[in-house]
Amino acid sequence: MENKVLIVEDEESIRGFLKINFRKNDFIVIEAGSGEEGVDKARQERPSVVLLDVMLPGMDGFQVCEVLRKEFPDMGIIMLTARGQDIDRIKGLEFGADDYVLKPFNTTELILRAKSLLRRLGGNKANDRAETVNSGAFRIDVYSQRVFKDGTEIMLTPKEYLLLKLFLENQNKAFTRDELLDKIWGYDFIGDTKIVDVNIRRLRSKIEDKNSAAMYIETVWGTGYRWRKEQ
Template identity: 65%
Template structure:
C-alpha cells in the first residue's frame, strides 16, 4: 500500500484529501505544518507528498526542497491558489513533480497521484537494470556502456571487464582472475591478453590513457578500478 503524506494546515481540506485518498487504498499520513510534515516523512518514508504552499512556519517550497534532498525518489504535488502562476513555477523549480489548483476535483488529484507513483515505479525498475558509477552507466538490459550518457563502443570482453570492475570498485584482480572471470575457467590463454584488452579499454574510457584515473595498474598483481 502506497503511503501519502498530506501537509495542509486547513483541517477541512486535509480531511477531504484523506477521505478520497483512503477510498483509493492509499495509506494517509497527516501533518498541519511544514516542520511536522518533515518529521513524519522521516518516520514513515512516504511514497508521495501533497504539500500546501501556504503553511505555518516553513512554507511548502522549503518542505518540497528538503523532501527532495532527503528522498530523491519521492513524488511531490503542490497545492496552489488559482491564478498564482509564479507558485507553479517555483514549485517545479524546488523539485515538485506536479501542482494542482484549489479548488480541485478529487478525482483529478487521485489520477495525478497514481500517474506519479506509476512513473516512480517504472523508474525503480529501470534503475535495477543499470549499474551506475559516475560518469559511467552500464545498461544491463541492452549490454551497453555509456560515459557521460554517450555510448562507448566496446567489444563483448571489454564490456564484461567494465561490468566486473564497476561491480567491484577498489578490488585488486590478478590477471589470472580476470582471465577466468571474463574468458572462462576453461580458457587456457596467455594472461598478457588481459594487458592488451585493458590497454584498448583505457583508450576508450580514459580522458588520457597514458595517465589512467579509472583502471589502476597494481604492479606485479593486476588491475583495480579506482572507485
C-alpha cells in the same frame, strides 16, 4: 511500492476530505498540519507521495519541498497552489516538485495524478533488474533508477530521471512539449507547458558541464527538445 501518501495541509477540513477520498482509493494516509510536522512525518513514515500545500504556518511549502527533495530524491511531491499564482507553480517546480495542482482542485484528478506518479516511481522493476541504458558519459541503472555521469552518481528527481531516460532511449528525436507531457506526466495535463521547461532547465543544470552551452539537451525552436547523439 506501497501506496502511502502524506497530506501536508493546515486547513483541517481540506485535509480530512482528502484523507477520506484517498483511503477509499486504497492509500495509507498520513497527515500533517504544518511544514515542520510535514518534514518530521516524511522522515518517520517515508511516504511514496507528498501532497504539499504552498501556504503553511511556519515553514512554507517551498521550504518543505526543498528539504524533502534533498533528503528523499525518489519521493514524489505534488504542490497544491492557489489558482492564478503562476509564480508559485514555477517556484515549486524549481524547488523540486514533480507536479502541481491548482486550488480549488478536483479530488478525482488529484488522486489520478498521485497514482500516475506512483506508477512512474515504481515502474516494472521485476523486468528491469539487469537493464542499463548507456550513452557516452551517461549510464542509467534502470532497476535501481540511479544515474551516473563519468562514474559519478547524479541525484535526480523522479521526473528528471524519466526525462533523461526517455531522451537516452530516443537520441536525436525531437519531442514536442505536449509529447513530453503525455509520456512523462502520463495524463491529459491541465495547465501550461511551463512544467516541461522548468524540469528541462533543472535537468540541464545537473548534467551539463558548467559554463558551457547545452551539449546534451538541445532546444528545437518552435517544437521542444531533443538529445544530441554523440558522434
